[in-house]
Amino acid sequence: MTWTKKHTQLNDIFSDLVPNKEGITKYVRDAGLKPQFIDTSGNAMDVWSNVISEAEKNSKVDNLVRSMLTTYPDNSFLKSALNSGEIDFSLSPDIDETSFWEEVSDDTLEVLTMEQSSLLPVNFLAKGVLKSKSVGKVEVKIGSSNYSVGTGFLFKISGIDDVFFITNYHVIHNREDIERTRIIFDFELDINGDSLPSRSFKIDPNGPWYCSEIKEYDATIFKLIDQDSTLAEFGWIDLKEIEITKNDFVNIIQHPKGEMKKISLYHNIVTHKDERVVQYLTDTQRGSSGSPVFNSDWEVVALHHSGGGSRPGEPALPSGIKSRNEGIFINNIIQFFTENHQNI
Structure with a gap:
């Protein structure tokens, strides 16, 4: 089959909605496809790719979308997939193509699951609302x-x-x-x-x-x-130059999938930081690209630009937590902007 932009974007949407391989079979059956014909090796995104290919071969892509709509009836991109040739939203770059992904370490998982208190002063919420404007x-x-x-x-x-x-x-x-x-x-x-x-x-x-x-x-x-x-x-x-270190917490204010403004709060944790990027665990979706990544003092530490599911061999994460999120370290953005603005 010829893999189109629509197939790519459906693959992204399905993987965002159902990121665990175990949950895919239900929708395969509901779409009238035979699970035994689907290659289930690799991660969930790979499996969804195989499901879409099988659905296209059997002229059942719309059936697959409808099966997803039974669980996610308000998803605007699923609905548009039945009415137009393409679903359009900005595709995040692949982290593997733009930078090295540092795997999640055991000490980070310990902080994420039990070691670090998430108690905050109540004015944390008021400050976040002001920033969100x-x-x-x-x-x-x-x-x-x-x-x-x-x-x-x-x-x-x-x-x-x-x-x-x-x-x-x-x-x-x-x-x-x-x-x-x-x-x-x-x-x-x-x-x-x-x-x-x-x-x-x-x-x-x-x-x-x-x-x-x-x-x-x-x-x-x-x-x-x-x-x-x-x-x-x-x-x-x-914006000001800032320090951020591994195991710090971050928060992201975003428009996931172009929907109404939302916030991803604790436990979102920094897994890696180098001179160019900050990598962290959090919940983002297509449309979150360009969001500010804040520390616990509501200072911007990065410009979010990419995210996705875990890859084979990466450490298991607590249920519901996504791996492989990355933003550009804000100090680089400040330097880039300042140098260019001074030259005009």
Whole structure:
């Protein structure tokens, strides 16, 4: 069969929703496929790839999607898979292609499971809410009705007066996409569970445009048009050089799959840090690319850019915890931005 973009994205979605191989057989049977014809070697993503190939061969891809919808009826990407040729969202780069993945050590697992208290002062929540105001959804229109989605945030750096917005290079880097892009704030629920009135802003096509490719810092930085002088209501996050070490905890504010704003809180733990990247265990999904990764003081330590399931041979993790998440160390982003902004 010819493997298309739709197959790739279905593979990503299925793997996010059902990351354990043991849970896949149910959907195979519900779709009218025969489990004995599916190669179940490798990890869950590999198995899902084999399932999709078998479904395509038997013209039952839609059946497979419908079987998933019985469990996840509100998933927007599953629903769109039945109505359009492609499901569009920003695909994270493969960690294996951009950097070395450091496996999770035994001492990290000990901290994660029992050794470290997760008690925090109650103002931790209030500070997080304030920071979340500056996080927005990135939406790039693709074709007539599809959208590619990501996350980003408003920021300032000491010594530079203007407020900028940052997301991943792999979310947007082509100036030709500026007119088709909007940045949406307050796309979230209020304390009563009702939708807030969201507001969107366009990218300033005449403003600064700083891009660092995926294998460097995977970042795109620009300014937004503040036509009605309302952007200040969303504040900004002050970026400063920071220290982060293995076994520190991190938190991520994100728009997973382009959905309403969510937060991934403890226990998210740093498994590795080097000069370029920070790697951590947490729960992210497609659309989380470009999210700010915070420490326990709500200081940004990284720009999230990639995540995925564990690989064969990696240590077993507690149920529900994903491995292989990575962000670009924020000190690199600050240096990249400062050097480029000083040169204009």
